[in-house]
Every structure is written in structure tokens, then in C-alpha cells.
Amino acid sequence: MERSRDLGTSVSAARLRRKATRLILSYLPESLRSVLVRPSSILGGAKVLELGCGPGWFALEMARCGAQVDAVDIAFPVLRIGQRYEAFCADTMGLPGRVRYICADLNRGLPLRTPGVYDAVVIRGTLHHLLDPESVLGDVHRSLKPGGMLLVDDGLETQTRTAILAALLLLLLPTQMSLRWKLRRLRHPQLMIAYMDRHGDSPFEGASGSNAIDMIQQRFEVQHFETFAAFTGILITELRLRYLERCREPILAAFNLLDRLFISLGWLRGSAYVLVARKVE
Numbered sequence: 001m002e003r004s005r006d007l008g009t010s011v012s013a014a015r016l017r018r019k020a021t022r023l024i025l026s027y028l029p030e031s032l033r034s035v036l037v038r039p040s041s042i043l044g045g046a047k048v049l050e051l052g053c054g055p056g057w058f059a060l061e062m063a064r065c066g067a068q069v070d071a072v073d074i075a076f077p078v079l080r081i082g083q084r085y086e087a088f089c090a091d092t093m094g095l096p097g098r099v100r101y102i103c104a105d106l107n108r109g110l111p112l113r114t115p116g117v118y119d120a121v122v123i124r125g126t127l128h129h130l131l132d133p134e135s136v137l138g139d140v141h142r143s144l145k146p147g148g149m150l151l152v153d154d155g156l157e158t159q160t161r162t163a164i165l166a167a168l169l170l171l172l173l174p175t176q177m178s179l180r181w182k183l184r185r186l187r188h189p190q191l192m193i194a195y196m197d198r199h200g201d202s203p204f205e206g207a208s209g210s211n212a213i214d215m216i217q218q219r220f221e222v223q224h225f226e227t228f229a230a231f232t233g234i235l236i237t238e239l240r241l242r243y244l245e246r247c248r249e250p251i252l253a254a255f256n257l258l259d260r261l262f263i264s265l266g267w268l269r270g271s272a273y274v275l276v277a278r279k280v281e
């Protein structure tokens with residue numbers, strides 16, 4: 001717990017978190033970043049529910065835009081980190097909105113069940129962890145005001161051509177993997193697909209194994225859908241530059257641009273999607 005106090009409340013840690021936030025945002029598509037643009041953010045004064053908030057960096061950014069956020073996660077220690085950091089930010093730089101952290105298991109339904117209270121619900125990287133996403137989406141639909149916004153981002157299965165390109169890049173770039181490992185992944189793309197899809201595994205990974213996008217379309221009117229990060233995600237974690245570590249960010253930014261270009265030209269599909277939908281009665 002001492003460690004989480006440090007993470008939450010020292011000035012240097014706060015600077016580091018701001019830098020990390022800016023970095024993460026630079027890899028997210030415009031449709032996700034745009035909701036956080038101040039002062040014109042559509043979240044100003046909005047009542048927002050975030051499910052699976054983790055340490056709450058996105059919830060905090062929404063509060064910086066003036067949103068009143070209820071942020072839910074099952075992991076108490078990460079919520080504590082978020083809570084301490086939010087208190088620190090509110091004390092030292094002021095916060096137009098606020099975050100209320102709620103520790104709950106979404107597999108038991110939403111912790112707050114009053115219907116029609118939220119202007120927006122945000123679910124980032126969490127839907128695929130849930131045992132019954134359809135029932136959670138039903139609760140989300142009820143909890144939104146009419147016309148309320150649902151913002152979801154989550155993973156997609158890796159395509160074969162993406163896996164081949166990623167394997168080729170890993171072969172050419174410095175990583176910790178052996179040459180044999182890399183050549184095997186290049187010759188057998190299904191091994192690379194499995195490696196990329198397992199990437200970032202947690203004990204809850206892929207619990208639902210179901211198609212959440214169809215479920216969302218059945219209940220909501222989807223207004224925007226795009227995919228992002230075809231191969232950048234795997235490069236971020238695997239690239240090892242040793243003495244050239246300071247070149248890491250520009251190199252990854254260049255690959256990210258290439259990634260976006262290939263997706264926009266329709267040559268690749270991203271390994272993640274972002275979706276904006278509205279509640280229609």
C-alpha cells in the first residue's frame with residue numbers, strides 16, 4: 001500500500017503519469033481522444049460511468065473535462081492508486097469534475113442500478129473479460145439516459161496478413177526473442193496469431209469469448225466504428241533498443257503512423273476497435 005501512495009502522490013510520479021497518459025493517448029484513434037479535448041469536450045458536466053477503469057487514468061482525464069465519473073473495477077489495489085492520484089490532482093491543480101471509485105464485480109451486474117442516470121458509459125478493454133457481456137450491456141442500456149452515449153474499445157482477433165507483417169518486423173527489429181523463435185513465427189503465421197491474441201493475458205482474458213459488437217448493435221445505434229493498432233501493440237512490448245532507448249518513442253510513433261496508413265488504405269485491420277453508439281428507445 002506504501003507503494004501505491006508513492007505512485008499516487010509524489011510530484012515526480014504525477015509528472016510521470018501525465019507523460020504516460022499523453023503517450024497512451026497518442027496511440028489511440030482520434031474518435032477516442034476527441035472526447036477528452038478541453039474545454040469543448042462533450043463530457044463537460046456529463047454524468048459518466050466507466051466500467052473496468054483499472055487505475056482510472058481515462059476516468060481522471062474525463063474529470064479534467066468536467067465529467068462526474070463513477071468508475072468501477074474489481075481490483076481494489078489499482079482503484080486505490082487511482083483514488084490517491086485523483087485526490088492529489090484535485091488538491092494540487094484543481095479538477096473541474098470528480099471520480100467516484102467503486103470496487104465491484106461486474107459479473108454480478110452493475111453496482112448502481114438506477115435507470116436513466118448516465119449521459120455516457122465508457123468500457124475500455126474490459127468487455128471481453130466479462131462472463132455475460134450481453135447482460136452487462138442490458139444493464140448499461142437501462143442506466144443510460146435516452147440518447148446517451150456508449151463508448152467501447154476492445155480487442156479483435158489478429159488477421160493472418162497482420163501476423164505475417166508483425167513477424168517480419170520482429171525479425172528485422174531488436175527484441176529478446178531468438179532468431180529461431182522469429183523464423184518459426186514467420187513460417188507459421190498461426191503461431192504468431194496465437195502469440196498476438198494472447199498478448200497482455202490476464203486471468204480474466206477472453207472470459208466471454210463472444211461477439212460483443214453484434215450484441216451492441218442489437219441494442220444501440222452505432223454511430224462510429226474503426227479499428228486501430230494492427231501491429232503497433234506487439235512492437236511496443238517487444239522492441240528492445242538497449243543503448244538507443246531514447247529513440248524508442250520516435251521509432252514507435254513512426255510505426256504507428258505506418259500502422260494507421262495501412263488501416264486507412266484498407267490493407268490491414270486493427271487488432272483493436274473503438275465504437276461510439278447511442279441509446280435509442
Ligand SMILES: C[S@@+](CC[C@H](N)C(=O)[O-])C[C@H]1O[C@@H](n2cnc3c(N)ncnc32)[C@H](O)[C@@H]1O
Pocket residue numbers: 051052053054055058072073074075078104105106107123124125126129130204
Ligand atoms: C485491460 S484492463 C483495462 C483497464 C482500463 N480500462 C484501461 O484502459 O487502462 C481490464 C480491466 O477490467 C477489470 N475487470 C475484469 N473483470 C472485471 C469484473 N468482473 N468486474 C470489474 N472489473 C473487471 C480488470 O480489473 C482491469 O482493470
